[in-house]
Amino acid sequence: MEYPSKLIEDAVNEVSKLPGIGKKTALRLVLHLLKRDEEQTESLANALKAVRSQTKYCQKCHNLSDHDLCSICASRKRDESLICVVEDTRDVLAIENTAQYKGLYHVLGGIISPVEGVGPSDLQIESLLTRLRSPEGEQVKEIILAISPTMEGDTTAFYLQKKLRPFNLRISTIARGVPIGGDLEYADEVTLGRSILSRIAYD
Amino acid sequence: MEYPSKLIEDAVNEVSKLPGIGKKTALRLVLHLLKRDEEQTESLANALKAVRSQTKYCQKCHNLSDHDLCSICASRKRDESLICVVEDTRDVLAIENTAQYKGLYHVLGGIISPVEGVGPSDLQIESLLTRLRSPEGEQVKEIILAISPTMEGDTTAFYLQKKLRPFNLRISTIARGVPIGGDLEYADEVTLGRSILSRIAYD
Numbered sequence: 296m297e298y299p300s301k302l303i304e305d306a307v308n309e310v311s312k313l314p315g316i317g318k319k320t321a322l323r324l325v326l327h328l329l330k331r332d333e334e335q336t337e338s339l340a341n342a343l344k345a346v347r348s349q350t351k352y353c354q355k356c357h358n359l360s361d362h363d364l365c366s367i368c369a370s371r372k373r374d375e376s377l378i379c380v381v382e383d384t385r386d387v388l389a390i391e392n393t394a395q396y397k398g399l400y401h402v403l404g405g406i407i408s409p410v411e412g413v414g415p416s417d418l419q420i421e422s423l424l425t426r427l428r429s430p431e432g433e434q435v436k437e438i439i440l441a442i443s444p445t446m447e448g449d450t451t452a453f454y455l456q457k458k459l460r461p462f463n464l465r466i467s468t469i470a471r472g473v474p475i476g477g478d479l480e481y482a483d484e485v486t487l488g489r490s491i492l493s494r495i496a497y498d
Numbered sequence: 499m500e501y502p503s504k505l506i507e508d509a510v511n512e513v514s515k516l517p518g519i520g521k522k523t524a525l526r527l528v529l530h531l532l533k534r535d536e537e538q539t540e541s542l543a544n545a546l547k548a549v550r551s552q553t554k555y556c557q558k559c560h561n562l563s564d565h566d567l568c569s570i571c572a573s574r575k576r577d578e579s580l581i582c583v584v585e586d587t588r589d590v591l592a593i594e595n596t597a598q599y600k601g602l603y604h605v606l607g608g609i610i611s612p613v614e615g616v617g618p619s620d621l622q623i624e625s626l627l628t629r630l631r632s633p634e635g636e637q638v639k640e641i642i643l644a645i646s647p648t649m650e651g652d653t654t655a656f657y658l659q660k661k662l663r664p665f666n667l668r669i670s671t672i673a674r675g676v677p678i679g680g681d682l683e684y685a686d687e688v689t690l691g692r693s694i695l696s697r698i699a700y701d
Contacts, residue, residue: 340543
């Protein structure tokens with residue numbers, strides 16, 4: 296496509312590097328900014344620069360944070376006997392939104408994926424073990440592996456189980472089964488099969 | 499939603515002001531930038547600032563441009579007897595991509611929309627008339643109204659026809675009909691009805 300100006304072409308190219316945004320959407324976004332006040336573009340650009348250059352990672356759980364310790368690790372209201380291991384920050388947000396979990400987290404920063412060249416050493420696995428060996432780690436009673444039930448996720452969970460076995464903790468994973476509100480007939484066979492195998496007795 | 503940090507919240511709020519981008523997509527985009535090199539965010543932010551602050555409008559046709567005259571108005575290869583009136587720059591790009599039109603353009607910068615408070619004086623209509631009255635205007639033989647066939651578009655086209663009548667030019671509009679490659683049975687009645695009324699005789 297021929298753009299009306301070099302500046303627009305540059306901006307469209309930069310915006311279309313974002314995931315899920317193609318050239319057409321990028322052009323629509325750039326033309327939108329051109330119609331709005333210059334301050335809106337300024338504050339968008341400044342917010343992006345600030346978040347990229349100033350965001351820190353929690354020294355304990357590696358979640359994104361404004362400070363050295365994230366608000367969850369710094370809180371005194373959380374149950375320090377539970378650590379929930381997740382792939383990334385979005386999973387922390389998703390679990391926090393359920394308001395069902397009051398323990399701590401550990402953010403791996405990815406999952407083991409030989410295809411994408413991500414091995415165990417690229418993830419925050421060693422720091423989880425260090426955390427369990429530290430004085431703080433003595434309070435931990437259970438590790439919950441809340442990792443997506445995909446092939447890579449299962450590989451990561453299997454690797455973690457092996458590494459965590461020596462610590463003599465309870466290791467659990469989030470339940471897999473039919474989603475609440477979902478229709479049985481539309482559930483895939485694997486999920487439905489697992490949900491029968493891991494059936495829950497009424498008390 | 500509770501964000502892990504104030505910086506992320508600010509960035510998500512700014513990004514989600516863009517059209518078609520909600521909070522969830524904005525968060526995904528911001529977390530994506532955090533995983534990439536800082537230079538990528540820098541060049542994105544700089545390109546957005548540059549395009550907003552330095553983009554000019556062509557003094558003749560009001561298309562977006564790097565210079566005082568856009569590349570189309572400055573070109574000597576265009577047919578100066580034709581002016582195609584469009585709503586915005588994206589329409590110019592769309593028509594240029596067809597490679598079927600070699601005349602000039604006039605970009606209105608919007609369409610008449612009482613609901614959104616856009617009246618004729620907010621658009622580049624007066625400047626089109628000034629353009630036709632100027633010495634350059636004497637070469638113009640036809641005005642093509644290439645405005646979307648919506649209610650607002652039709653209103654704008656009707657207003658323009660009235661204003662253009664005194665100039666004694668040919669005034670035309672782009673053909674409305676069944677899209678090429680489209681199935682007759684799926685065309686809406688209005689379009690199909692119009693395409694029968696404005697049928698074209700085989701030569």
